[in-house]
Amino acid sequence: MATTRPVDASRRSGRARSAIHRAALDLTTEVGFTNVTVEAIAARAGVGKQTIYRWWSSKGAVVFDALLAANENAAGTLDLPDTGDVVADLRGVLRTMVAELAEPANDRLQRAVTAEIQHDRALAGEVVERLLRPQVDAIVARLRRAQEVGQLPPAADPAIVAELLIGPVFHRWLLRTGPLDPAFADSVVDHTVGTPGLGSADSAAV
Amino acid sequence: MATTRPVDASRRSGRARSAIHRAALDLTTEVGFTNVTVEAIAARAGVGKQTIYRWWSSKGAVVFDALLAANENAAGTLDLPDTGDVVADLRGVLRTMVAELAEPANDRLQRAVTAEIQHDRALAGEVVERLLRPQVDAIVARLRRAQEVGQLPPAADPAIVAELLIGPVFHRWLLRTGPLDPAFADSVVDHTVGTPGLGSADSAAV
Numbered sequence: 001m002a003t004t005r006p007v008d009a010s011r012r013s014g015r016a017r018s019a020i021h022r023a024a025l026d027l028t029t030e031v032g033f034t035n036v037t038v039e040a041i042a043a044r045a046g047v048g049k050q051t052i053y054r055w056w057s058s059k060g061a062v063v064f065d066a067l068l069a070a071n072e073n074a075a076g077t078l079d080l081p082d083t084g085d086v087v088a089d090l091r092g093v094l095r096t097m098v099a100e101l102a103e104p105a106n107d108r109l110q111r112a113v114t115a116e117i118q119h120d121r122a123l124a125g126e127v128v129e130r131l132l133r134p135q136v137d138a139i140v141a142r143l144r145r146a147q148e149v150g151q152l153p154p155a156a157d158p159a160i161v162a163e164l165l166i167g168p169v170f171h172r173w174l175l176r177t178g179p180l181d182p183a184f185a186d187s188v189v190d191h192t193v194g195t196p197g198l199g200s201a202d203s204a205a206v
Numbered sequence: 207m208a209t210t211r212p213v214d215a216s217r218r219s220g221r222a223r224s225a226i227h228r229a230a231l232d233l234t235t236e237v238g239f240t241n242v243t244v245e246a247i248a249a250r251a252g253v254g255k256q257t258i259y260r261w262w263s264s265k266g267a268v269v270f271d272a273l274l275a276a277n278e279n280a281a282g283t284l285d286l287p288d289t290g291d292v293v294a295d296l297r298g299v300l301r302t303m304v305a306e307l308a309e310p311a312n313d314r315l316q317r318a319v320t321a322e323i324q325h326d327r328a329l330a331g332e333v334v335e336r337l338l339r340p341q342v343d344a345i346v347a348r349l350r351r352a353q354e355v356g357q358l359p360p361a362a363d364p365a366i367v368a369e370l371l372i373g374p375v376f377h378r379w380l381l382r383t384g385p386l387d388p389a390f391a392d393s394v395v396d397h398t399v400g401t402p403g404l405g406s407a408d409s410a411a412v
Contacts (some may be wrong), residue, residue, distance in 0.1 A: 118320050128382070164398065166377060171377060177369075
């Protein structure tokens, strides 16, 4: 029979997707999002252009999906540590976030995505659901545990506190208004949950 | 004599600039940044295309400059009130900021600019210097006065506190993660300078 078994087709299509994802990320890093073409991604991935268009509507969609898939593969890092010290734990999270945004290849990729989602609302929704939401949820969960043990005032809203932690980091990155270094990460955490009276009593003030 | 006096030329060029600025803003609002062309701006402003290219290098540059000029014309609003209550004053500032970002025409314009500055670093620098810095400076100045009268702990860094106020607002706007309403503005202020122990003693907790 000329037909292949579904399991083979599915395995082959999984391999093609991975190759396309990798090609899209590599090319975006190498030549910048503006200069990437669907043709170049197809050539690098060793597939036909029509294979890409069968799964994605545009260059933006494929680069974006590649970024999301890469992030989901790294999703194991989203389980926030709970050492009992919310300030120390969140400093770790924000230091990682800041370091990732400062890394040149990732910076270029994220800027390409950020430009794209300004005029593509569906992609923006995907960024939020697949990229941002898991991070925010993990932070909120950690803040709730801190609240239960009295390291965050009962009146504080963990969802807003999470925005106070993430917002300044992305804003500084977006507009390049200052260094993205561990000192900045620590300072944001200390001013949000570490200042005496708002955060844990045993953490030092700024 | 065939030449005009310099003062006339300068007045005429000022009028042309204003017309170009207005045309650039109106067209961006009407058809979106992607669909605006330098030709259309020139036609709407009643000038030749070459007049625009004499002053600006690209569509992005002219739309952007128009936005900045409009903002500078409204710069009188940057003097923050000092009613003696830093929470009330900052709630006012953030409510205005949130309302401006939520306004549809301004939202579209700001998204066009945000997309543009992801790959144009010089324009990004101009946004920061001409658009963001005056707002941040005004907030920092207000926070310093609050610190002098004991409404902000001596250990707090007003520059970081300003980022905690502005960052979450822009991040929520950028990714559309929640409503941009007065309740959100108030909540950000209350969690940053209004929570007991961190902000003024006489302001209510969230």
